[in-house]
Amino acid sequence: MNNRNMKNKHMILGVTLGNNFGTHPATWRMPHVDPRSYTNIDATVEQARTAERGGLQFVFLPDRLFLNGDLSTAPSMFNLDPIITLSAVAQATERIGLMGTASTSFTEPYLLARQLKVLDVISRGRAGWNAVPSYEPEAFANFGKVLPLRENKYERLHETMQVVQALWGSWGYEAGQPDQAGMYADPAHICPVNLQGKHVGARGPLPVPPSEQGQPVIMMPASSGYGLQAAGMYANVVIGMPSSIEEGRAERQTVQQAAAQAGRDPEEIKFVAFVGYTVGDTERQALNARRALDDRIDVHGQLSRLSAYLGLHEELTLPDEPLTAAQLASVRAYPNDARSVRAVELAKAGWSPRDILAHGVFDPNPYVAGTAEQVADHLQEWFEAGAADGFVTNFDDFHTGIGDFVDHVVPILRERGLFHDGYEGRTLRDHLGLPTQYGLDTRIATGSTGGTR
DSSP states (O other), X not given: OOXXXXXXXXXXXXXXXXXXXXSSTTGGGSTTSOTTGGGOHHHHHHHHHHHHHTTOSEEEXXXXXXXXXXXXXXXXXXXSOHHXXXXXXXXXXXXXXXXXXXXXXXXXXXXXXXXXXXHHHHTTSOEEEEEEOOOOHHHHHTTTOOOOOHHHHHHHHHHHHHHHHHHHTTBOGGGOXXXXXXXXXXXXXXXXXXXXXXXXXXXXXXXXXXXXXXXXXXXXXXXXXXXXXXXXXXXXXXXXXXXXXXXXXHHHHHHHHHHHHTTSOGGGOEEEEEEEEEEOSSHHHHHHHHHHHXXXXXXXXXXXXXXXXXXOOSOOOOTTSOOOHHHHHHOOOOTTOHHHHHHHHHXXXXXXXXXXXXXXXXXXXOXXXXXXXXXXXXXXXXXXXXXXSEEEEEOSOHHHHHHHIIIIIHHHHHHTTOSOSSOSSSSHHHHHTOOOOOSSOTTOOOTTTTOOO
């Protein structure tokens, strides 16, 4: 039976951007790629426009506040400041949502509130904020700090979320529109917030009127404990990394329960999951595209890891040949490890070790290398099973992957009635089917969460 509520019959689709190359560490080495495009905003704009051509609801820019990775082998995935980058993208696009990451751990809420609301205003109501507390010691070191206790980190998050949203709502709708024969705005409805907590505070008001959607959409990561409580209180969208349909259902239900405990309507929160795809005319072609990238990195460590995940106690010396009959007789999956189970399934289906790796068994999110129909089938299975309200897609190569998905997978999803035929509204809230909100959510109690006063 289809578990999908009819009011959510169309899935949400976003796409991850960053570094202008792709999520695979070898994409920058490909012949069709300009290795200097790391900081080329024109490349970012072109990728966003391609996603917009397909009607995707938003682009997503993740972030880390330190230099991540070994630059001798690959560029960092996190390059340019998301909010500044999306401000440029806003001027080159018309409908697609702009979701950017900004940490609650360092920037003062007044500055955060102003930057995010300005992005929302200049994009005419298309901005979203992926609100996350930083957790890496390297990030805190860049601000001259040491990693705080988890509870203190979330105390600051709660205070920041409340101050930011209060500032967003400090220029009230009732202030009206400029009247050249009278007032520019009614100052009685542009009021200080006067909030002060243990970690942050602000007087206000913010000198920015409402955007076309009022204020930015808030996205937060799926988590547990303090993080889950925060997502239930503040998030409009929660993004998770389930490895199976069962995990997706469980995460989605947990998020909805957290929203209900915070006094909110659980149906107001959209749960989206990370997925990854490579699209080809045939499955073999898609796998070859991934293998062409793998050929440019050292996969010896991954092959050794694959041997362990197959339950073998020997090196895979013939990585381009299917496992021998003796090896297949010895493989054993670890029952509680989805990657091990998947690796064994692929080995028994006759795929070589290199092909098993190309199927993305070690990717951090579910991955399909296959035809457009296979990719659409994967999305449909998860969506109709109630594992997610939508998906954030990741591609090895932004130059080719986004366009292949838009040109070949999106039409199939539309034919199946799973994805909208085009943008019906203009704002990100319209695209996601979210209720209006301006300022703090009055349903949320702040007394026991490190709230401000």
